[in-house]
Amino acid sequence: MIRLTIDGKTTEVERGTTLLHAARFLDIKIPTLCYHPLIKPFAACRLCVVEVKRSWGMELVPSCHVACQEGMEVSTGSSHVLAARRLVLELMLARWPNVPILRKYAAELGLEKPRFASPLRDEREDACILCGLCVRACDEVVGASAISFAERGIGRRVATPFNLESESCIACGACALVCPTSYIKFEAEDHRGKPPEFLLDPNTAIYMPTAQAVPKVPSIDRDSCIHFQTGGCQKCVEVCEPGAVNHKMVDEEIEVEVGQVLVAIGYDTFDPTPMAQYAYGRLDNVYTGLEVERMLNSTGPTGGRVLLKNGKPPRAVGIVHCVGSRDENYHRYCSRVCCMYALKFAHVVKERSGAEIYNFYIDMRAFGKGYEEFYSRVLNEGANVIRGKVAEVVQAGWSKQKEGALLLRCEDTLIGRFREIPVDMVILCNAIEPRRDAEQVGRLFGLSRSPDGFFLERHPKLDPVATMTDGIFVAGCAQGPKDIPDVVAQACAAAARMMATISKGEVEIDPVRAEVMEEYCSGCRVCSALCPYSAISYVAERKVSQVNSALCKGCGTCVAACPSGAMTGYGFTDRQINAELEGVLAV
Amino acid sequence: MLYNEPSPLETRVLTRRFGLPNSASLDTYLATEGYQGFLKAAGMKPEEIIEEVKISNLRGRGGAGFPAGMKWSFVPRTSPKPKYIVVNADESEPGTCKDRVLIENDPHQLIEGVLIAGLAVGAHAGYIYVRGEYRYLIEIMDQAIAEAYANGWLGKNIRGTGFDFDLYTHTGAGAYECGEESALLESLEGKRGIPRIRPPFPAVVGAFQCPTVLNNVETFCAAPAILRDGGAAFAALGVPRAGGTKMICLTGHVNKPGVYELRMGFPVKQMIEEVGGGIRNGRKLKAFIPGGSSCPVLTAEECEGLTMDYDAMAARKTMLGSGGVIVMDEDTCMVKAAMRIMRFYAHESCGWCIPCREGTTWLRKILVRFHESGGTRGDIDLVGDIARNMLGRTFCPLGDAAAMPTISIVEKFRSEFEEHLSGRPCPYESASHMVTV
Ligand SMILES: Cc1cc2nc3c(=O)[nH]c(=O)nc-3n(C[C@H](O)[C@H](O)[C@H](O)COP(=O)(O)OP(=O)(O)OC[C@H]3O[C@@H](n4cnc5c(N)ncnc54)[C@H](O)[C@@H]3O)c2cc1C
Numbered sequence A: 001m002i003r004l005t006i007d008g009k010t011t012e013v014e015r016g017t018t019l020l021h022a023a024r025f026l027d028i029k030i031p032t033l034c035y036h037p038l039i040k041p042f043a044a045c046r047l048c049v050v051e052v053k054r055s056w057g058m059e060l061v062p063s064c065h066v067a068c069q070e071g072m073e074v075s076t077g078s079s080h081v082l083a084a085r086r087l088v089l090e091l092m093l094a095r096w097p098n099v100p101i102l103r104k105y106a107a108e109l110g111l112e113k114p115r116f117a118s119p120l121r122d123e124r125e126d127a128c129i130l131c132g133l134c135v136r137a138c139d140e141v142v143g144a145s146a147i148s149f150a151e152r153g154i155g156r157r158v159a160t161p162f163n164l165e166s167e168s169c170i171a172c173g174a175c176a177l178v179c180p181t182s183y184i185k186f187e188a189e190d191h192r193g194k195p196p197e198f199l200l201d202p203n204t205a206i207y208m209p210t211a212q213a214v215p216k217v218p219s220i221d222r223d224s225c226i227h228f229q230t231g232g233c234q235k236c237v238e239v240c241e242p243g244a245v246n247h248k249m250v251d252e253e254i255e256v257e258v259g260q261v262l263v264a265i266g267y268d269t270f271d272p273t274p275m276a277q278y279a280y281g282r283l284d285n286v287y288t289g290l291e292v293e294r295m296l297n298s299t300g301p302t303g304g305r306v307l308l309k310n311g312k313p314p315r316a317v318g319i320v321h322c323v324g325s326r327d328e329n330y331h332r333y334c335s336r337v338c339c340m341y342a343l344k345f346a347h348v349v350k351e352r353s354g355a356e357i358y359n360f361y362i363d364m365r366a367f368g369k370g371y372e373e374f375y376s377r378v379l380n381e382g383a384n385v386i387r388g389k390v391a392e393v394v395q396a397g398w399s400k401q402k403e404g405a406l407l408l409r410c411e412d413t414l415i416g417r418f419r420e421i422p423v424d425m426v427i428l429c430n431a432i433e434p435r436r437d438a439e440q441v442g443r444l445f446g447l448s449r450s451p452d453g454f455f456l457e458r459h460p461k462l463d464p465v466a467t468m469t470d471g472i473f474v475a476g477c478a479q480g481p482k483d484i485p486d487v488v489a490q491a492c493a494a495a496a497r498m499m500a501t502i503s504k505g506e507v508e509i510d511p512v513r514a515e516v517m518e519e520y521c522s523g524c525r526v527c528s529a530l531c532p533y534s535a536i537s538y539v540a541e542r543k544v545s546q547v548n549s550a551l552c553k554g555c556g557t558c559v560a561a562c563p564s565g566a567m568t569g570y571g572f573t574d575r576q577i578n579a580e581l582e583g584v585l586a587v
Numbered sequence B: 001m002l003y004n005e006p007s008p009l010e011t012r013v014l015t016r017r018f019g020l021p022n023s024a025s026l027d028t029y030l031a032t033e034g035y036q037g038f039l040k041a042a043g044m045k046p047e048e049i050i051e052e053v054k055i056s057n058l059r060g061r062g063g064a065g066f067p068a069g070m071k072w073s074f075v076p077r078t079s080p081k082p083k084y085i086v087v088n089a090d091e092s093e094p095g096t097c098k099d100r101v102l103i104e105n106d107p108h109q110l111i112e113g114v115l116i117a118g119l120a121v122g123a124h125a126g127y128i129y130v131r132g133e134y135r136y137l138i139e140i141m142d143q144a145i146a147e148a149y150a151n152g153w154l155g156k157n158i159r160g161t162g163f164d165f166d167l168y169t170h171t172g173a174g175a176y177e178c179g180e181e182s183a184l185l186e187s188l189e190g191k192r193g194i195p196r197i198r199p200p201f202p203a204v205v206g207a208f209q210c211p212t213v214l215n216n217v218e219t220f221c222a223a224p225a226i227l228r229d230g231g232a233a234f235a236a237l238g239v240p241r242a243g244g245t246k247m248i249c250l251t252g253h254v255n256k257p258g259v260y261e262l263r264m265g266f267p268v269k270q271m272i273e274e275v276g277g278g279i280r281n282g283r284k285l286k287a288f289i290p291g292g293s294s295c296p297v298l299t300a301e302e303c304e305g306l307t308m309d310y311d312a313m314a315a316r317k318t319m320l321g322s323g324g325v326i327v328m329d330e331d332t333c334m335v336k337a338a339m340r341i342m343r344f345y346a347h348e349s350c351g352w353c354i355p356c357r358e359g360t361t362w363l364r365k366i367l368v369r370f371h372e373s374g375g376t377r378g379d380i381d382l383v384g385d386i387a388r389n390m391l392g393r394t395f396c397p398l399g400d401a402a403a404m405p406t407i408s409i410v411e412k413f414r415s416e417f418e419e420h421l422s423g424r425p426c427p428y429e430s431a432s433h434m435v436t437v
């Protein structure tokens, strides 16, 4: 430990502590411009100077960089210190008179107006003040070195190599994060121009998956984590005291042997971008159902408040049903849940923002228990429901007052009129579709799919959770659009079916199955390619095919196809059949 | 090549071979006790070499005058890292032109000095960082290095001493700031020539993160004589706390400008009058810069009884610096002198720290305007105030170098600034004989 005195207060600090930190422990404020806790000291702005007593007299040193020494006597507010700081700020104000952080520090030092104007005066509030934080963050923290200082002396400026778009830039935004003047702007938007807070992806590279996550630990998003792109950064490791951050952790592949599988891979939602008339991705404040779910979530980006992109609550909201469902061009089927969740939105949005609500529907499908009652309740709450498909969503006008306002055009089929309704937020109730990888998953488990792409159950009424493959069950939206009560019921049913098999301890199989006569099998594998139940495997050691009798359904496809006559129905070889015939005829 | 007639008042130690036929060749060098200092040092322990340099009272000739022996002793001998010798031949200080003649006329003396430093600190490689504009010196230096390699004075097992040493030249790209030691090292490593944050100092973490001895050309060139004739003999040439001779670049309004080797402590008056042949056209002395444009300026009165050595200069609150003497006669406009000096520093500021980058530019603007009779009375104090608040507040000493002459000119020649307030054209003849910046 080192003892020193700052402004008459004696303190003890650890070796290596800078004067700036020591002063901060003592609650002594020192202004800084080029200092950042996660970046190595740079000592360029000279705003943080303090006076230190040396054997040869008083010396001004930058406190952000100079380490405490035993017995040091430091003054942070002497007239020399203040004069030096004032000059720094005066020189800066002379060049950048309107940058807020400079004005703030200048005001603290009682500096009103510089005595001169720089030849390079820049009036912008967000001018670059050449603090160098961005350059150092990009170099030291990120490790990309995509920006640096160009030119020398007064010509110094922040630039990319040759002022061209830098290939080393990984678009991490670290430069913008540290920039004290917002000269560097980084507006993270996805390809459709959505602000990041309404994306369902994490907002930061290290994040808590949900407020109720179990276990409640943050995880790292490899795609946005700088370390996985440049090998640098790891600032989280530096600040995590228990040392819990581990960038080396890799996914583990675990093999588990199971006898039955429930396929409940759920659904994807329809991307409404191709429906250009709804302006999704083109106009602000047009959202999909899932984005609004996120917004309404109390642990979501807006804390559950309904807000426009400009941060204000909406005055009128249009809710468009059947976007991509019941539509010849996209999905012919009904997505089943949209009408009800649209009514839920009508209720919640109205409750939370007081906005006027307009629901545009084709028919109202309040199909479940208590749902019709909920519909009546929403109507009583004053939601406007208009029967008619929305034709288009357009910008309301170009004047300043109308900025951001949207216009919904539709035909109201109940009054037989064309209507235009002004709103400031549009919610598109987009369709539920099969998961994008449903085909692969289907192939993996030998599942068929219905024409709409959802997995096919064995029988819609008599066997709704089983599939044509024994031991494989389906439930939830993987089988078809449905709401949570239905999903839960179906999943329980599937679980019960699986439990039944387990508790029995054995499976009953049909005696009708195929069998290989190995002595005739040439190992050509024609059969295995044809088997719809993946029941045939090839035994490399013996160079023959083999039938898994638990999987074989006895369909006979392979028997008919086998070119060498090695595949036979079990108990139905030609010899056996002939013998049977002979037996019968011998009578 | 020599650019001026030598003076009989010189004490020729470093320049002893100047004027000999083929003075830059190895043959001439060997014929005149060349490499004797190295051979002697090779038989000594490293501590003994450093002790000899300490005894010699050799102080750094690059400007700061730091004792060379002490600097060499800071290199951690036990460090497992390789150690380097770096020669600062960036000579860019206005008024200074001595390293250039030392290299041009006697490059082997520099090589020998580097070898001695290498023995003293256990370094086996060295770099000569040559100012970008001195391109022709690289050829001379490279030729001397090639000659030394060919004759076994560089390379493996030099002359059977068992000591290995490799020497390279490296050229700057034309930045004054690259003469500052840490910026030089950055530049040598191929980076932007901007100063490094200190500590650590180069002796501990220098070139390529390794311990490094960095000295001026003249400093290294003094080492052969010290080792050959003994530190005490060298010390005896000078004054108590600074030994040897100093290369003086006598410039400005003297009749015989040139580079002269004078013993440390040579009287200023005698230097101007006898070595420099007096001031042109019989005019009187107005101002005197003793060691390059970064030193505070002295008035004629302050030069009375002054001698050319570190302590005497310090007593008058200026510096011996690099020995770049600038003599200004009574017709010199001091406002213009200040303006010229500031133009140089504003042009050369690397732009790293605010007080220097913004301050020099602003001072340049104000001084240019002032010289054109566009100034106000308040500007005089403003210039002084800005310069005073730059002094000691900048990241590297370039800011100080800009501030010091400015402060002294404003304080000592205030009346000239006031005369410029009249609105009439500059009352003095141009200072164009002064160093062109
Ligand atoms: C905007 C909107 C609002 C809604 N509001 C309501 C409502 O208010 N009330 C209501 O009852 N219903 C509502 N629904 C319907 C509800 O979301 C669905 O009924 C329910 O989520 C379906 O559950 P699931 O388990 O079938 O599928 P999902 O919820 O989609 O779950 C499938 C899971 O399987 C995982 N998975 C996918 N592929 C694989 C694989 N190969 N390997 C391992 N795991 C995999 C997925 O990551 C996911 O976790 C709404 C739907 C939408 C779009």
Ligand SMILES: Cc1cc2nc3c(=O)[nH]c(=O)nc-3n(C[C@H](O)[C@H](O)[C@H](O)COP(=O)(O)O)c2cc1C
Binding pocket: B059, B060, B061, B062, B063, B064, B065, B066, B088, B089, B090, B091, B092, B093, B176, B177, B178, B179, B180, B181, B182, B214, B215, B216, B217, B219, B396, B397, B398, B401
């Ligand atoms: C802005 C600036 C420029 C400098 N330029 C030179 C130079 O051109 N040549 C030189 O030898 N030293 C120069 N120096 C001094 C060096 O930093 C360093 O102190 C010197 O080379 C050390 O050698 P010495 O101890 O032999 O003097 C400069 C210093 C500063 C601050």
Ligand code: SF4
Binding pocket: A127, A128, A129, A130, A131, A132, A133, A134, A135, A158, A175, A178, A179, A180, A181, A182, A183, A184
């Ligand atoms: S862009 Fe911002 S962070 Fe970068 S140097 Fe300028 S002010 Fe500093």
Ligand code: SF4
Binding pocket: B177, B195, B348, B349, B350, B351, B352, B353, B354, B356, B357, B394, B395, B396, B397, B398, B399, B400
């Ligand atoms: S004083 Fe500052 S800006 Fe000037 S040269 Fe040194 S580091 Fe660069």
Ligand code: FES
Binding pocket: A031, A032, A033, A034, A035, A042, A043, A044, A045, A046, A047, A048, A049, A062, A063, A064, A065
């Ligand atoms: S904060 Fe210390 S010099 Fe900028």
